[in-house]
Amino acid sequence: MKRMEVDVAVIGAGSAGMTAYRAALAHTDRVVVIDSGAYGTTCARVGCMPSKLLIAAADAAHAAQEAGRFGIAVDGVRIDGAAVMRRVREERDRFVGFVLEAVQGWPEEHKLHGAARFVAPHRLRVGEDIEVEAGRVVIATGSSPVLPPGWREALGARLIVNDDVFSWTDLPRSVAVAGAGVIGLELSQALHRLGVRVRLLGRGGNVGPLSDPAVVEAARAIFCDALPFAPYAEDVHASLEGDAVRVDFSEGGTQRSEHFDFLLAAVGRRANLKDLGLQHAGIGLDEFSVPHADRHTGRIGDSYVFLAGDAASDVPLLHEAADDGFIAGDNAGCYPDVRQRMRRARLGIVFTDPQIAIVGAGHAALKEAGTRFEVGEVNFDDQGRSRVMAQNRGLLRVYGDPDSGLFLGAEMICPAAEHLGHLLAWALQQHQTVRQMVDSPFYHPTVEEGLRSALRQLLRRLKPARPDPERCKDCTPGT
Numbered sequence: 001m002k003r004m005e006v007d008v009a010v011i012g013a014g015s016a017g018m019t020a021y022r023a024a025l026a027h028t029d030r031v032v033v034i035d036s037g038a039y040g041t042t043c044a045r046v047g048c049m050p051s052k053l054l055i056a057a058a059d060a061a062h063a064a065q066e067a068g069r070f071g072i073a074v075d076g077v078r079i080d081g082a083a084v085m086r087r088v089r090e091e092r093d094r095f096v097g098f099v100l101e102a103v104q105g106w107p108e109e110h111k112l113h114g115a116a117r118f119v120a121p122h123r124l125r126v127g128e129d130i131e132v133e134a135g136r137v138v139i140a141t142g143s144s145p146v147l148p149p150g151w152r153e154a155l156g157a158r159l160i161v162n163d164d165v166f167s168w169t170d171l172p173r174s175v176a177v178a179g180a181g182v183i184g185l186e187l188s189q190a191l192h193r194l195g196v197r198v199r200l201l202g203r204g205g206n207v208g209p210l211s212d213p214a215v216v217e218a219a220r221a222i223f224c225d226a227l228p229f230a231p232y233a234e235d236v237h238a239s240l241e242g243d244a245v246r247v248d249f250s251e252g253g254t255q256r257s258e259h260f261d262f263l264l265a266a267v268g269r270r271a272n273l274k275d276l277g278l279q280h281a282g283i284g285l286d287e288f289s290v291p292h293a294d295r296h297t298g299r300i301g302d303s304y305v306f307l308a309g310d311a312a313s314d315v316p317l318l319h320e321a322a323d324d325g326f327i328a329g330d331n332a333g334c335y336p337d338v339r340q341r342m343r344r345a346r347l348g349i350v351f352t353d354p355q356i357a358i359v360g361a362g363h364a365a366l367k368e369a370g371t372r373f374e375v376g377e378v379n380f381d382d383q384g385r386s387r388v389m390a391q392n393r394g395l396l397r398v399y400g401d402p403d404s405g406l407f408l409g410a411e412m413i414c415p416a417a418e419h420l421g422h423l424l425a426w427a428l429q430q431h432q433t434v435r436q437m438v439d440s441p442f443y444h445p446t447v448e449e450g451l452r453s454a455l456r457q458l459l460r461r462l463k464p465a466r467p468d469p470e471r472c473k474d475c476t477p478g479t
């Protein structure tokens, strides 16, 4: 058995683990990063970047197909699936290459390859023949797709997850997608626009991460128009029939049976904690044997173990994983002098068309917390700039505190939601009042003017005694 002693062991070399490593290095050189898979991170290899590359190709196809509405004839749009996937993979490999370069720059003694698990407090076994004695441990093992029981056995290689999509060398003819969460929405709309026959199977009418009933309803209507979407699919059953996947489901009392090349499981992801031997780590676990970390320190209880990224599973997004990694790595490095760190305002974006964004904890969380709030909204059907671009669909709702006038958050499905979401998240983090936001500059004609309409309505509802006058539409047409 080879043995090594370090101050900090980081398990997982994804976005969270790499950031944790760099932060810990600022305090000690006795650091090791242990990874059981290929370097390159989920984000670059099979997550954020290749999914956005696929969406970019889909948007290009859609723009060509829709050019007619501007009076521009684009004849004979042909999608070359092999070329689409080649660009996705080549650009993806370029992004992965930057990560690999960074890891190659690390000293060899800082890297171990193999699956790590606790065998005792402070002691990790890596594979079968290496033992690491670690003063502190950062767990940054990421997450994996959930597979409903029996699906793998029933479908074999015809059951796929996001990772498989990005190794395709051509587009398939048809894919059923289970789960209308973030991954299901992004990938099914992209594949649909690229000419793949899809069926998106939702559950209970959910649409992505949205929780405001009015925005969910708007989003459901938009996606039902945009692609074959069954938001209330029930009794979903998948089986193999020859080479095809047969999917049976019911919706609204109607039984359906359809055949596809693949079934893509996008029904959620679970933190990779199961095989870590956490019961030997000497840390507190809940009744499901899951550890919980303080979001401001990364620390599990008052232990020597820190948790970061998707493994912490509270906000499984890239920028949160990087922040988690910094906080956990820095605190593991300067342990026992563990410091509280500020967290950024919450922001989530879904890269569909129209895009979805949530700022703050969201409508459901405000309700659950018993927070009193008022709502302002704008529908984009008649919003000037959105109409100019023929993207005039969607609903944006903003929330404000009637006592303090503070802005509390927003949910939206609308054009340019990625940009509106950022503006609003920055305002939230700066504790701005709705009045301050309304008094900020808004250029004409922009999609932001739609946001201003919602904020003005919210302001009137927050301060009914001093209503803001309605603006005349002929002064600034289409705002």
Ligand SMILES: Cc1cc2nc3c(=O)[nH]c(=O)nc-3n(C[C@H](O)[C@H](O)[C@H](O)COP(=O)(O)OP(=O)(O)OC[C@H]3O[C@@H](n4cnc5c(N)ncnc54)[C@H](O)[C@@H]3O)c2cc1C
Binding pocket: 011, 012, 013, 014, 015, 016, 017, 034, 035, 036, 037, 038, 039, 041, 042, 043, 046, 047, 048, 049, 051, 114, 115, 116, 117, 140, 141, 142, 143, 162, 183, 272, 275, 276, 308, 309, 310, 311, 316, 317, 318, 319, 321
């Ligand atoms: C399809 C898809 C699209 C996405 N798009 C976006 C997006 O647009 N924007 C966004 O913000 N987020 C997006 N995300 C989420 C984002 O990718 C993740 O939140 C982020 O990559 C998580 O980083 P991580 O470091 O926690 O995990 P990872 O990058 O997965 O790293 C975990 C590492 O741990 C290793 N490991 C696991 N178990 C062990 C073990 N026992 N021993 C040693 N090593 C181990 C793994 O090999 C892996 O290298 C997307 C995710 C997916 C799947």
Ligand SMILES: NC(=O)c1ccc[n+]([C@@H]2O[C@H](COP(=O)([O-])OP(=O)(O)OC[C@H]3O[C@@H](n4cnc5c(N)ncnc54)[C@H](O)[C@@H]3O)[C@@H](O)[C@H]2O)c1
Binding pocket: 148, 178, 179, 180, 181, 182, 183, 184, 186, 201, 202, 203, 206, 207, 208, 209, 236, 266, 267, 268, 269, 315, 316, 317, 348, 349, 350, 351
């Ligand atoms: N744009 C982005 O930032 C982005 C993109 C992709 C992924 N991600 C991250 O990855 C995480 C995981 O994404 P995801 O889409 O796998 O999970 P998700 O939690 O977003 O959605 C899962 C969906 O599947 C549904 N579901 C569960 N079981 C089902 C079943 N048996 N049949 C049909 N539907 C079922 C759920 O109701 C839910 O709507 C996201 O939460 C997000 O943090 C982010």
